[in-house]
Amino acid sequence: MADLNPLSLWRRFIATPNDNRAKTLFVAFLVSLICALLVTGATVMLRPIQAQNRAAEQQARLEALISAVPGISDLIAESGGDALSTVVIDLDAGTAAAAVTPETLEAALSDQANWTTLAAADDTAGIGNRPNYAQIYLLRSGDAVSLAILPVVGSGYGGRIQALLALRGDMQTLAGIAVTEQSETPGLGARIEEPQWQQGFAGKRLVDDTGATRFAVARGPARTEYEVDGITGATRTSNAMTQMVRFWVGPKGYGPLIAAIRRGEF
């Protein structure tokens, strides 16, 4: 007669020799099950804290960027209170996106239909594809935009570089940059995270009077009003920063938006 008492079944299982095929399968199954529960449990329980960390970091970098722009505290005080507005824009049209809000942006970007694959010739930043929507931050004084903060992404020597680029109201002068994510060589390319280097971006001009984009990270010290000091020993990272900024202020990046702001349509 079959004994179905779980305790005695367990004892029988324990007593089974290890090379028994059923026991081998069962041990494998049991170990996998317990490990899967452990991993899932840890991931699910810790996810809210991790999401909080990421959001806090993003916020901290944004605040650091804003406070690093000279005269910004006066501007905020002038317009009073919470002057920084968050806008989701449609990159191709250069207008505020009608259907997407900051809350629904993440869901929209998980859909591949909302991404544009870049042709090799256009893809100077080396990112492959680009979202059609982006969340930007605008500071207004009166009706005109006095500062725009644009998230940008490029591909560096060690991996993706993400940054926030701050442009002044004329949309031709950089107000600052904050690198939010990078995996460049520590001590060399990773110096793009250093505030001393990032301060070099403030006041640099993007385009010259003929409208050509002139901004570059120089080789060696900066010589013109379009250049930022290069980083010694990190030529590829420096070039990646140049390409990233040029791509995103160009026609495939925020070009349409920049044109719209300059026309005063924002």
Next chain:
Amino acid sequence: MAASESLWSTLTAPLIRQNPVMLQILGICSALAVTTSLDTALTMSASLTVVVVMAAGVISLIRRHIPNSIRLIVQIIIIASMVIVTDQFLKAYFFELSQRLSVFVSLIATNCIVLGRTESYARNHRPLPSMVDALGSGLGYGLVLTLIGACRELFGSGKLLGHQVLPLAEQGGWFTPLSLMLMAPSAFFLLGGLVWAVRSIWPEQADAPDFPPHDLREER
């Protein structure tokens, strides 16, 4: 008495005499990658120690019921799960450090030290000695990482744990950082120097030469 003494020697043997990094030259790829500063080296050492101790304990507990034919798979699954849990924990509570360690915490799963200890020791011993042995190996790994991390951070950027120790020439001091120290090869140099020093002090650690030097006088 004898038992506690042997536990003590199990714990201390891997620190210098049987150090997994210096004597067995195991786990050096992560030792190169995370030692650019002391705090990442310490976090990595702590993570590896936690993983290897827990994995050794669990594997030792079920050692009589791991079928021989799938024992490596079972061990790897247990180790990998511990690693993921540790990684998630770091991401939740030590966010900044975990970003700088990036992928290397997850790569503990492939660290030879962990599988080496579970396969050669925990599989044949009771949980307590297994965990003590794993703790010793983890600490031995940590010791080497700490030494190399301290050297690289001190000479590469003049700091220790983020505090400026040597005044930089850029800021009016006298110390010019050696950027070589922040690149991977310097970890090889330091590790080589360390192994050399240790084997000169304890010559019994040196391997026998594969080919004895040829004696030229015989040919004449």
